[in-house]
Amino acid sequence: MEKRKLLIADASEEFCDALEECLKDGYCVQVCREGNEALRMLEAFRPDVVILDLLLPGMDGVTLLQRAAERGLQAPVLATTRFLSDFMLHAMERLGIGYVMVKPCEVSAVAARLQELLQMQTWDAAQRDVSASVDTALRQLGVQTHPRGYACLRHALMEAIREPGQQVTKTLYPTVGKLCGGNAKQVERAIRLLIRQAWLYRDPEVWNAHFSMNPEQIQKCPSNKLFICTIARNIMEKHMDTGAQFRKVV
Numbered sequence: 001m002e003k004r005k006l007l008i009a010d011a012s013e014e015f016c017d018a019l020e021e022c023l024k025d026g027y028c029v030q031v032c033r034e035g036n037e038a039l040r041m042l043e044a045f046r047p048d049v050v051i052l053d054l055l056l057p058g059m060d061g062v063t064l065l066q067r068a069a070e071r072g073l074q075a076p077v078l079a080t081t082r083f084l085s086d087f088m089l090h091a092m093e094r095l096g097i098g099y100v101m102v103k104p105c106e107v108s109a110v111a112a113r114l115q116e117l118l119q120m121q122t123w124d125a126a127q128r129d130v131s132a133s134v135d136t137a138l139r140q141l142g143v144q145t146h147p148r149g150y151a152c153l154r155h156a157l158m159e160a161i162r163e164p165g166q167q168v169t170k171t172l173y174p175t176v177g178k179l180c181g182g183n184a185k186q187v188e189r190a191i192r193l194l195i196r197q198a199w200l201y202r203d204p205e206v207w208n209a210h211f212s213m214n215p216e217q218i219q220k221c222p223s224n225k226l227f228i229c230t231i232a233r234n235i236m237e238k239h240m241d242t243g244a245q246f247r248k249v250v
Helices: 013-023 036-045 061-070 086-095 106-140 146-164 168-180 184-200 206-208 224-239 239-249
Strands: 004-009 029-032 049-053 077-083 099-102
Touching: 004 036, 004 099, 013 029, 013 106, 029 036, 036 061, 036 168, 049 061, 049 106, 061 077, 061 086, 077 106, 086 106, 106 146, 106 206, 106 224, 146 168, 146 184, 146 224, 168 184, 168 224, 184 224, 206 224
Parallel strands: 004 029, 004 049, 049 077, 077 099
Antiparallel strands: none
16 A cells, blocks of 8 residues: 655754654655745645644745645645744634644654544545535435425435434434434424425436335335435445445544
8 A cells, every 4th residue: 555645844853853763654754844845845745744843944834835725735734833823823724734733742642643634634535425425316316405304314314324223213313303403203204205206206217226226115205214224325335435434533
């Protein structure tokens, strides 16, 4: 498996050397100690993740990230600094910096935070992929997007993917109700109406493809449970490992 590329941009030679020694087995590491050089390396090296000292000489970390964003050079950032101001905090939020650690900090702690940052990036990507697949499946099945029930059905599918095997009536509906501002009965009715409308105007070929494991069960409009469990299972099978990662984060 190809190593992820890591750029360490920090003015401290001792800190850089310690980080590189700690991380070199798991990452392809490049090191720099000055802001302008860091910007050049962002463009040339195209790292997957950056450990960035916000008080770099030559060009500070906030300015560096602003200029990198203007050039489309964006990567997850773990920031380190000896000083934090309100301006820096607002800038970091605006620039999407994942973590900030105040120095002095242990190299082992930085390595642990780096791993957490990369896991969150992977999980966020998995969640976006699964979410997009849910929307695609509902669109293919002709489910209307404007009724309030769409949000309920969408949340129900996401919940069924997050925790397969949960009881639809006792567990899933109440959870979706909290997300959509209603109770379990209202969620059940909203989803039922939406599925019936989609079934009434269905494309049989498309529905048969989605329910290929249970073709005999869709000679009539499928129940909420059958619809949710079948579509959720299809999406989980499509994403496989990605679906497992998604279930960890939501």
